[in-house]
Amino acid sequence: MDKNKQAQLKQIPGVDRILEYGNQGKQFEGVPKSVLLPAIRQAIDALRTAVLNAPTPLDADRFSMAALVEAALDSARRAMELNLKRTVNATGVVVHTNLGRSLLSSRVLENLKTISSRYSNLEFDLEKGRRGSRYSAVEGILCELSGAPAAMVVNNNAAAVLLCLDTLAKGREVIVSRGELVEIGGAFRIPDVMAKSGAFLKEVGATNRTHPRDYENAIGEQTGLLLKAHTSNYSIVGFTKAVSLADLVSIGRKHNLPVMEDLGSGTFVDFSKYGLLKEPTVQEALESGVDVVTFSGDKLLGGPQAGIILGSKQHIDRIKANPLTRALRIDKMTLAALEGTLQLYRDERQAVEQIPTLAMLTMPLKAIEARAAELKSRLDALSQAGLTVELMDSASRAGGGSLPLLNLPSCCVGVQIGGISANGIERWLRNSTPPVIGRIENDRFVMDPRTLQEEELDIIEKAFERMLAENRRGR
Numbered sequence: 001m002d003k004n005k006q007a008q009l010k011q012i013p014g015v016d017r018i019l020e021y022g023n024q025g026k027q028f029e030g031v032p033k034s035v036l037l038p039a040i041r042q043a044i045d046a047l048r049t050a051v052l053n054a055p056t057p058l059d060a061d062r063f064s065m066a067a068l069v070e071a072a073l074d075s076a077r078r079a080m081e082l083n084l085k086r087t088v089n090a091t092g093v094v095v096h097t098n099l100g101r102s103l104l105s106s107r108v109l110e111n112l113k114t115i116s117s118r119y120s121n122l123e124f125d126l127e128k129g130r131r132g133s134r135y136s137a138v139e140g141i142l143c144e145l146s147g148a149p150a151a152m153v154v155n156n157n158a159a160a161v162l163l164c165l166d167t168l169a170k171g172r173e174v175i176v177s178r179g180e181l182v183e184i185g186g187a188f189r190i191p192d193v194m195a196k197s198g199a200f201l202k203e204v205g206a207t208n209r210t211h212p213r214d215y216e217n218a219i220g221e222q223t224g225l226l227l228k229a230h231t232s233n234y235s236i237v238g239f240t241k242a243v244s245l246a247d248l249v250s251i252g253r254k255h256n257l258p259v260m261e262d263l264g265s266g267t268f269v270d271f272s273k274y275g276l277l278k279e280p281t282v283q284e285a286l287e288s289g290v291d292v293v294t295f296s297g298d299k300l301l302g303g304p305q306a307g308i309i310l311g312s313k314q315h316i317d318r319i320k321a322n323p324l325t326r327a328l329r330i331d332k333m334t335l336a337a338l339e340g341t342l343q344l345y346r347d348e349r350q351a352v353e354q355i356p357t358l359a360m361l362t363m364p365l366k367a368i369e370a371r372a373a374e375l376k377s378r379l380d381a382l383s384q385a386g387l388t389v390e391l392m393d394s395a396s397r398a399g400g401g402s403l404p405l406l407n408l409p410s411c412c413v414g415v416q417i418g419g420i421s422a423n424g425i426e427r428w429l430r431n432s433t434p435p436v437i438g439r440i441e442n443d444r445f446v447m448d449p450r451t452l453q454e455e456e457l458d459i460i461e462k463a464f465e466r467m468l469a470e471n472r473r474g475r
């Protein structure tokens, strides 16, 4: 190592001296010890690395106590930031699993706050004055909205499927079409969940075609359940045939076997009414006579993470009695948010307006264009700083394992900056506060206004301002 570097390394003060200096100057006041010591060590390590990597000796002021205290404080502040942070979704993917799937309606937040900060009748029957069931908060409204005779809710839909299979088919065979052995992002696979439940998967048909006789031929002594899984995140097109739920129900009736459908992205709203693709609704599934149907609370329903199970009283009662329910049970905050969300569905127009997932999916192109133009004009004001902004016809997606074939026409804002690559912009915005997540297309950083909230144009504008200022300073 060269002499200069060795001399500079020797100038770096130790932890104790920095600690003492910062304590005396009161700069470290209020920083917890558990955070402070690692932060000081990190500041020292960073300076050491800078010395070792610098082509020429570093400026002397980098070695001052004041500079090291400031660096340690910076590192302490970063360490104390919350890890789970509000993030701006400019991807145009509405139910974005990595970014939190559905946003709760502001109409449910007040109730959520009250229920989680106060005692509640979570498991207390106020009328009878004795222990009650936590499911009763949403059972009634779920039955009212869907037409189901009985209802039950658990932590998420994966749990719902596991619980249903464990209750209805443990140790027996479950017949599923090969075209429906779905994998949902985040490691939910029908065959794996089946294995965990203790039921045995019996695949029938071919990937592209399954006929009623395939189910009929597979039914035997060991059969416990016929399962239909909604191919919620893919579609098989071309020379295809699937057995309809109604036909599966008649096969089940004939052989005295229960039929279950895992809808995944279940919805109460018929999206085709809003010019979108047809997704089977929960009501339609129940009308076809299915014994049990399961779906997520935070996909197309637009509520909190939850798994909803609807069906005949006989089956739901058995499911409720399964000891697994205790391990999969829904939390009171979720229950409060779910009840609030479900209430909005009593008036479909209100649901579509007030539930963010539905509002974003049905957002008129005109409204998206207006928001894109607004964002463009805000960013255009920064164009002297080397920024080019353009509007681009593009498509948003429903995401989250729903409506896989749906391309929602959208109008996006594409940005290029002289001297910063699209990847560079993406990285900078992803690491800003709050993080802004967009996508890269044709060497541009692209933002889709469909998934932006009202106040987020401001956040984006300010983030670009800071990025450009930093870029100028850096040069």
Ligand SMILES: *Cc1c(COP(=O)(O)O)cnc(C)c1O
Binding pocket: 156, 157, 158, 159, 161, 182, 184, 188, 229, 230, 231, 232, 233, 262, 263, 264, 265, 295, 296, 297, 306, 307, 400, 401
């Ligand atoms: C999304 C999905 C699941 C898993 O639901 P989670 O709520 O994410 O646990 C299961 N099955 C299907 C068909 C799905 O689309």
